Amino acid sequence: MHPTIQRSPWRIQRDVIHALLIREMKTRFGKWRLGYAWVLLEPAMHIMVLATIFSLLGREFYPGIPTLLFMLGGIAPFIFFSSSFGKGVAAVESNRGLFNYRQLRPFDAVLSRVLLEFAIYVFSLVTLLGILAWFGVVAEFNDFLLLVVVNLLFFGFCFGVSLTMCVVGTKFPEASKFAPMIVRPLYFISGVFFSLEQVPQEYHGYLSWNPLLHMIELTREGLFASYHGMFANLPYLATSSLAMLAFGLLVYRSQWRDLVRSQ
Amino acid sequence: MIELRNLTKSFRTPAGRKVLFRDVNAIFPEGKNIGILGRNGAGKSTLLKLMGGIDYPDSGAVITDQRISWPMGLSGGFQGSMTGRENAAFICGIHGIWGAEKRKVLDRVQEFAEIGSYFDAPVKTYSSGMRSRLAFGLSISVDFDYYLVDEVMSVGDAHFKHKCEQVIAEKRKTSNFIIVAHSMATLKKNCDVGIYLGPSGLQIFDTVQEAIDLYQAGVPKPAQGTPAQPASKV
Numbered sequence: 001m002h003p004t005i006q007r008s009p010w011r012i013q014r015d016v017i018h019a020l021l022i023r024e025m026k027t028r029f030g031k032w033r034l035g036y037a038w039v040l041l042e043p044a045m046h047i048m049v050l051a052t053i054f055s056l057l058g059r060e061f062y063p064g065i066p067t068l069l070f071m072l073g074g075i076a077p078f079i080f081f082s083s084s085f086g087k088g089v090a091a092v093e094s095n096r097g098l099f100n101y102r103q104l105r106p107f108d109a110v111l112s113r114v115l116l117e118f119a120i121y122v123f124s125l126v127t128l129l130g131i132l133a134w135f136g137v138v139a140e141f142n143d144f145l146l147l148v149v150v151n152l153l154f155f156g157f158c159f160g161v162s163l164t165m166c167v168v169g170t171k172f173p174e175a176s177k178f179a180p181m182i183v184r185p186l187y188f189i190s191g192v193f194f195s196l197e198q199v200p201q202e203y204h205g206y207l208s209w210n211p212l213l214h215m216i217e218l219t220r221e222g223l224f225a226s227y228h229g230m231f232a233n234l235p236y237l238a239t240s241s242l243a244m245l246a247f248g249l250l251v252y253r254s255q256w257r258d259l260v261r262s263q
Numbered sequence: 264m265i266e267l268r269n270l271t272k273s274f275r276t277p278a279g280r281k282v283l284f285r286d287v288n289a290i291f292p293e294g295k296n297i298g299i300l301g302r303n304g305a306g307k308s309t310l311l312k313l314m315g316g317i318d319y320p321d322s323g324a325v326i327t328d329q330r331i332s333w334p335m336g337l338s339g340g341f342q343g344s345m346t347g348r349e350n351a352a353f354i355c356g357i358h359g360i361w362g363a364e365k366r367k368v369l370d371r372v373q374e375f376a377e378i379g380s381y382f383d384a385p386v387k388t389y390s391s392g393m394r395s396r397l398a399f400g401l402s403i404s405v406d407f408d409y410y411l412v413d414e415v416m417s418v419g420d421a422h423f424k425h426k427c428e429q430v431i432a433e434k435r436k437t438s439n440f441i442i443v444a445h446s447m448a449t450l451k452k453n454c455d456v457g458i459y460l461g462p463s464g465l466q467i468f469d470t471v472q473e474a475i476d477l478y479q480a481g482v483p484k485p486a487q488g489t490p491a492q493p494a495s496k497v
Contacts, residue, residue, distance in 0.1 A: 019356025019357045027344055
């Protein structure tokens with residue numbers, strides 16, 4: 001019949017991720033009406049609800065930046081983080097059947113999901129900024145390079161988190177119950193709908209330990225010229241992201257056989 | 264060549280660990296079809312999966328330079344909301360088959376599975392027979408050195424069974440099979456080497472007939488010192 005040639009490990013990895021990405025796209029959006037439009041609708045709805053609430057409170061949130069944009073800069077990255085977190089927890093259980101193909105391991109399931117989430121995040125952020133600009137909600141743009149660097153680091157951070165959660169969620173299935181309890185408080189302390197400047201001084205020391213806060217502050221700083229991410233610290237974000245990525249990879253490497261093995 | 268080196272596998276049960284086999288050493292040279300028999304729960308499928316690199320042993324290793332298939336006829340990897348074609352395309356993808364080559368494979372799968380226009384319907388609407396036909400069609404469309412067969416010959420109607428046997432006979436010219444089955448006729452026809460998983464652990468025989476005799480006798484041979492014999496002579 002026809003041969004499957006011997007492939008290099010790199011080629012196998014690429015084939016697997018490619019196939020998984022197509023599969024994820026099909027299963028995530030294929031079954032609904034409007035299909036791929038949900039890539040945008042999901043974060044858009046989220047942002048609109050929050051932005052409306054805060055707009056109704058009737059104050060300008062941050063001088064020089066429309067409330068909608070301010071929220072967008074916080075919510076979009078946070079959605080990426082929280083879905084990476086959640087997808088990691090469920091990565092093994094929901095893909096059990098796939099591990100019957102020997103080249104497909106939990107690592108691939110996690111990587112493809114985080115990649116897809118990242119693509120969705122970037123795409124929805126850019127498109128929503130475009131749409132809002134169309135309607136006249138604009139703020140002066142600041143620094144593209146900063147955004148690129150910050151987001152690459154953020155990707156590494158979320159991948160590390162996702163790998164760690166993949167191991168934790170499989171070894172301790174109870175973790176899936178606790179996952180929302182961890183993510184939800186983070187929502188409130190990561191500066192999604194405030195800036196660190198707006199928080200009383202005495203809490204700064206505690207809040208600034210959170211890498212997510214730095215991530216969001218730096219994203220806003222990259223996006224908006226009038227934003228002063230006074231406490232945002234790029235070296236801190238870089239260090240914590242690389243540490244998180246290394247930690248995730250190590251945890252996965254030490255445990256991966258146990259994830260698939262029958263016990 | 265497939266080498267089992269110090270292979271140990273056990274399962275957790277409510278009554279403590281159940282050891283399926285301990286410190287098995289064996290070498291299966293190329294060109295040998297392997298039949299695995301044993302009673303239900305003896306660990307046949309587990310051994311098959313270990314050899315296929317899908318499951319992992321407690322200690323030891325399976326060492327091979329061969330391309331080994333996934334268990335043939337397996338439909339667990341199908342995503343219900345995707346169509347048969349999309350599922351098949353996914354399997355092609357992870358095996359590095361894209362583009363024109365992929366379309367050729369898909370056509371062949373569709374033809375073999377005889378599911379007609381259902382090929383473009385979501386897999387969750389399939390009957391179990393259709394699922395296994397699709398899965399079997401997929402397995403034989405990707406080329407491997409070793410195919411793992413776990414009781415697939417027992418699914419499907421008479422017509423389909425006949426077709427499977429034909430395909431396996433055809434495939435045996437270029438590839439090898441590792442077969443788990445309860446049908447002695449299938450094993451006799453397709454296998455050279457026999458592995459018997461019995462109460463005394465794993466035993467390897469140079470001919471499948473010896474394993475069948477032991478299995479049918481229903482009792483382990485007395486005075487069998489070591490549970491596993493090296494099969495390097497075969």
